[in-house]
Amino acid sequence: MCDSSNLDNFWKFNINPFLNSFRLLYCHQNRRNISYFTRSFKSVNRKFAFIDESGDNGLNFSKSGTHFLVTAVIVNESDYDAVEKGTLKLRSHYFRGGELKSSKIGKNAKKRKDILKDISGLKVRVFTVAIDKRHLVSKGFKYKKSFYKYIHRILDSELIKVFEELTISSDSYGDAEFMEGFQAYIKKHHPPDLFNNFNFKFEGSKSNTFLQLADFICGSIGRVYNSNDDDSDKSQYIEILKPVLILIYHWPPRYEKYINDLKDSGHIFNEIITDVSCRIALNYISAWSSTTDQVKKYQVECLKYLLFNFYINPDKYISTKELIRHLSPLESDTIKPTTFRLQVMAKLRDQGVLVASNERGFKIPTTEKDCLNFIETSNKTIAPMLTRIQRFRNSILLATNGQFDVLGPSQFSYLKKVFDDI
Incomplete structure (x- = not known):
């Protein structure tokens, strides 16, 4: 009979070394040169996240802008080659084979929109964290490490915990301190095991088309939040990216700003209805944000997406198909429409969450x-x-x-x- 101490020793001296060697092999070798043996053991759920930042940690808003953004472009392993081919085609068409960079487009809104439309046809998903630095009133946030650590926590709760298998790549010429800190944070809070496996890579963007793609998307979204230029088209950038956009996570999650924006724009809405709808939704998200229950996760992510759409277009109804597509990263199989209606939307309403609906879909009520x-x-x-x-x-x-x-x-x-x- 094998007692627990012998089992622990077997795991420690036989299984763990194999797992660690396996992960090191995958992390440090180029994807195209990995042995067939290594590839055969990779999870079918493995995804790649290519990360870029826009803005900086400075609290002098006149110089650094009001927002700091982090964008992750997520690619399924099965779509890797097709996305790479599509990105190279973009480079060839718009940049004559040169580097795909947001800064190269500058104020050319028409060209930027054309590129974003082509990007929205790629098999990628985009997740962005937008931090409004004007609300970082604590003195501790004046220090870069404190500022970055807070963002690491948001990325962890919103991105890392969703995926079991993720290889994260970042530009080695960017803010290395941010990504190195993120890597340390993940290693501390998610030690590798059979169920979770996160790898980090630091590469030059000139040789990695995916990092260039992340740069262009993050830079374009950054213009929506930080650009002081007279760019009347910038409000369209996010709408163009909607087919591939998982979410823009706004911090702090304050809806009052958007209500004030609606007032200033002369938009027709009912302030009381909007206020109570947003407040109840945010309270529900806050109450269940750390849940391990799969159905509750669906409900929380569904509400986040409805709030996100309220922020960018308060009148638009979101179809069941689009909401299910948004929830698909949480589950290997697509959620059935019946399951969505009964387990997600109906249960939210049972808890008093206010969601309007018609034949076009669902939205946060504003009128x-x-x-x-x-x-x-x-x-x-x-x-x-x-x-x-x-x-x-x-x-x-x-x-x-x-x-x-x-x-x-x-x-x-x-x-x-x-x-x-x-």
Whole structure:
């Protein structure tokens, strides 16, 4: 019989060295030169994240801008070659084979939009953290390490915990301190095991087209938040990227700014409805952000995405298909529409979260019409069901001479009251 100490020693001296050697081999060799043996053991869920930053940690906003952004371009291993080919095609078409960089486009909004449209057709997903430095009032955030550590925590909670297998690459010529700190943070909080495996690479962007892609996307999103130029097209950049955009995580998650923006723009909305809808959604996200329950994770991510869309277009309804696509990184299999409706949307509403809906999809309610849309959509299902129940009940009452009421049992007392009051 094998006791626990022998089992621990076997794991320590036999299994762990193999796993560590395996990971080192994968991390330090070029992807195209990895042995067939190593590739055969890689998880089908492995993804690559290429990270770039825009802005800096400075709190002098006139010089450094008001926001610091970190963008991760995520690529499935199965799509790696196709995305690389598509990115090289972009370089050839727009940059004559040169480096794909946001700074090379500058104020040329038309060319930037054309490139972003082509990028939105690639099989990539984009996640961005946008930190509004104006709210970093604590003196501790004046120090770069404290500032970066806070962002590391956000990236960990929003990105790392979603994926089991992730290779993270960053430009070695960028802010090495930020990525080295992130690497140390992940190693400390996520020691490698059979279920989690994170690798880090520092490469020159000139030789890595994926890092160039991250640079262009991050730089374009950064112009939306930090550019002082008279760029009337910049509000369109995020909308163009929507097909590949997982989320832009705004910190702090304050919706009041967006309500004020709506006021300033003369947008028609109901401030009370908007305020209570956003507040309830944010409270729910805060309460369940650390949950390990898969359904709760779906609900939290769904709300984050609806809030994100409220920030960029408060009038737009988001289709079920788009919401399911957004949730797909959390699960290897695509969520079924029925599961989404019953386990995600219905359960959110059961908890008092306010979500409007119509035939086009779902949104955070901002107007009286949004609220009525939800009631109208629900009424299309509820009214026919009530009519069927009423007819069924009446037929049985008539046939039994009033001796048997199908709504008599106590569990149907609320329905009985509804019909008796009609």
